[in-house]
Amino acid sequence: MHAVNSPATLTAVRPRLTWFTFASPANFYRLAGVLGPVCGLVAAAFAVAGLWMGFFVAPSDAVQGEVYRIIFIHVPAAWLSMLLYVAMAFWAALGWFLNARMAFIFARAIAPTGALFTVLALWTGSLWGRPTWGTWWVWDARLTSELILLFLYLGYMALVAAIDDTRRADKAGALLAIVGVVNVPVIYFSVVWWNTLHQGSSLTMGKEQHMASTMLVAMLLLTLACWAYAFAVVFVRAQAIVLEREGDTAWARALVAASNQG
Amino acid sequence: MNGAVFAAVYQRDLRLAWRRRTEALLPLAFFLVAASLFPLGVGPDPQVLKLIAPGVVWVCALLAAMLSMPPLFAADHADGSLEQLLLAPGAGLAVAAAKAAAHWTISGAPLVVCAPLLGLLLGLPSAELPVLFVSLLLGTPILSLLGGVGAALTLGLRSAGMLIVLIVLPLAVPALIFGAGAATAVDAGQSPSPHLSLLGALLIACLVGAPPATAAALRIAVE
Numbered sequence: 301m302h303a304v305n306s307p308a309t310l311t312a313v314r315p316r317l318t319w320f321t322f323a324s325p326a327n328f329y330r331l332a333g334v335l336g337p338v339c340g341l342v343a344a345a346f347a348v349a350g351l352w353m354g355f356f357v358a359p360s361d362a363v364q365g366e367v368y369r370i371i372f373i374h375v376p377a378a379w380l381s382m383l384l385y386v387a388m389a390f391w392a393a394l395g396w397f398l399n400a401r402m403a404f405i406f407a408r409a410i411a412p413t414g415a416l417f418t419v420l421a422l423w424t425g426s427l428w429g430r431p432t433w434g435t436w437w438v439w440d441a442r443l444t445s446e447l448i449l450l451f452l453y454l455g456y457m458a459l460v461a462a463i464d465d466t467r468r469a470d471k472a473g474a475l476l477a478i479v480g481v482v483n484v485p486v487i488y489f490s491v492v493w494w495n496t497l498h499q500g501s502s503l504t505m506g507k508e509q510h511m512a513s514t515m516l517v518a519m520l521l522l523t524l525a526c527w528a529y530a531f532a533v534v535f536v537r538a539q540a541i542v543l544e545r546e547g548d549t550a551w552a553r554a555l556v557a558a559s560n561q562g
Numbered sequence: 563m564n565g566a567v568f569a570a571v572y573q574r575d576l577r578l579a580w581r582r583r584t585e586a587l588l589p590l591a592f593f594l595v596a597a598s599l600f601p602l603g604v605g606p607d608p609q610v611l612k613l614i615a616p617g618v619v620w621v622c623a624l625l626a627a628m629l630s631m632p633p634l635f636a637a638d639h640a641d642g643s644l645e646q647l648l649l650a651p652g653a654g655l656a657v658a659a660a661k662a663a664a665h666w667t668i669s670g671a672p673l674v675v676c677a678p679l680l681g682l683l684l685g686l687p688s689a690e691l692p693v694l695f696v697s698l699l700l701g702t703p704i705l706s707l708l709g710g711v712g713a714a715l716t717l718g719l720r721s722a723g724m725l726i727v728l729i730v731l732p733l734a735v736p737a738l739i740f741g742a743g744a745a746t747a748v749d750a751g752q753s754p755s756p757h758l759s760l761l762g763a764l765l766i767a768c769l770v771g772a773p774p775a776t777a778a779a780l781r782i783a784v785e
Contacts, residue, residue, distance in 0.1 A: 346617040457727055462719045469784045472715050476729060479711060479775055483733050486764075490736035494743060 323402050325542045326551045336535035343528035351522030358514040370428040374522040378421040380530055381449060383415030389481035392474035404470035407477060408460060409537040413530050415453035422446055441495035445488045452480045466545060571647065575664035589630040589669040590676060595681050597622040602679035607729040608685045615680035615684035616694055616745035623673050625696060628730060630669045632722045633662055637782065646782045654777030662710040662773065669703035693754045694745045700761040702740040707772035708733050714779035737764055762763055
């Protein structure tokens with residue numbers, strides 16, 4: 301504060317790094333422009349390594365043969381589908397309490413990726429269930445709760461898309477995400493109980509007691525790849541939303557003008 | 563919560579419903595018609611019907627509750643009176659609670675009363691009828707409360723009806739499971755009381771949690 305008017309600080313354009321530096325859309329846009337491609341490259345590297353481990357190094361399963369290899373994409377997708385919902389609700393809540401624009405933008409940017417991973421988890425689970433369980437779908441507790449998770453994502457995205465006013469869409473979506481995340485445990489346990497009560501198909505995935513270490517490494521590598529992919533896509537999507545919303549600000553105009561020239 | 567606002571809104575909604583009696587009875591008509599379609603769809607086999615009866619009654623009650631949700635705040639929002647109502651201190655919570663209570667009184671309670679009749683039509687044994695009645699008595703207020711959140715979030719939107727269904731149905735899954743499960747448990751020779759207790763717990767949670775969420779959503783909508 302004491303040196304605000306000195307020439308040295310006037311020439312320094314770098315913003316001071318605080319907790320709220322990147323809550324400014326302009327600063328975030330520049331950061332995401334760097335982090336997005338980096339995360340994308342990291343995702344590609346981990347994916348190549350993980351797929352190579354999964355397909356060429358990891359041994360075949362004693363019981364399931366080759367088909368178990370779907371686990372390498374199924375499990376990371378299922379983890380991320382749940383984690384991203386919590387992350388979405390976290391940013392929504394942060395936006396709600398701090399009234400921070402970027403937090404709402406994050407929540408909106410995360411939703412489609414979360415829904416994508418939920419669909420992937422359901423889809424790969426179905427493809428895995430056919431050869432091992434002999435059916436595409438069972439109303440098993442895990443499958444059912446994953447399906448309801450997909451409906452929660454779809455409800456959030458539909459609500460946000462249906463409201464034209466950005467502020468209202470952000471806040472209404474945030475409220476729905478918070479209500480949803482509070483309900484997720486209740487839904488999960490009710491579905492588990494419903495399933496055991498109905499004595500549903502007693503098909504369970506064979507517990508991998510002796511999961512070969514190469515299998516585990518391949519799965520972890522692909523999990524990291526999915527993480528990095530989620531980060532990369534969310535950064536890029538958030539950048540797009542920022543540009544959409546800040547289109548009439550000076551920095552956005554300058555950016556567009558510069559990209560038109562270059 | 564502002565008690566005077568609660569009483570005023572509740573009484574006013576009941577009076578309005580009484581003046582448009584046919585409109586107020588539409589959810590009940592939907593409930594009866596939709597449930598009657600199931601025997602036509604799955605066939606008249608009494609064994610099958612008896613098995614699916616609690617679920618059919620519950621799903622139809624769920625849909626009837628959701629379909630009657632969009633007008634809950636719509637008229638008050640359109641003529642500006644909702645905005646005026648929310649100006650009173652502590653009125654958001656009172657309006658949210660009164661609207662949900664009025665919705666249950668107008669569209670929920672008739673369903674509960676008629677549900678045993680539908681159960682009989684679907685061949686439900688008489689031992690299960692009281693359980694179905696009690697499960698709906700505990701469960702339909704949950705639907706009104708959750709539906710209120712959906713109606714407030716989608717206030718004034720073009721596709722409010724379908725959005726409410728999409729938003730609220732996943733949240734209503736636990737109520738459906740325990741509600742229909744209570745009658746099914748009796749059929750399986752078990753006590754329905756765990757289901758009914760959990761349904762009661764859900765009702766208490768919704769009574770505490772839903773009106774504040776509805777009030778917050780109303781404030782967002784009229785902001």
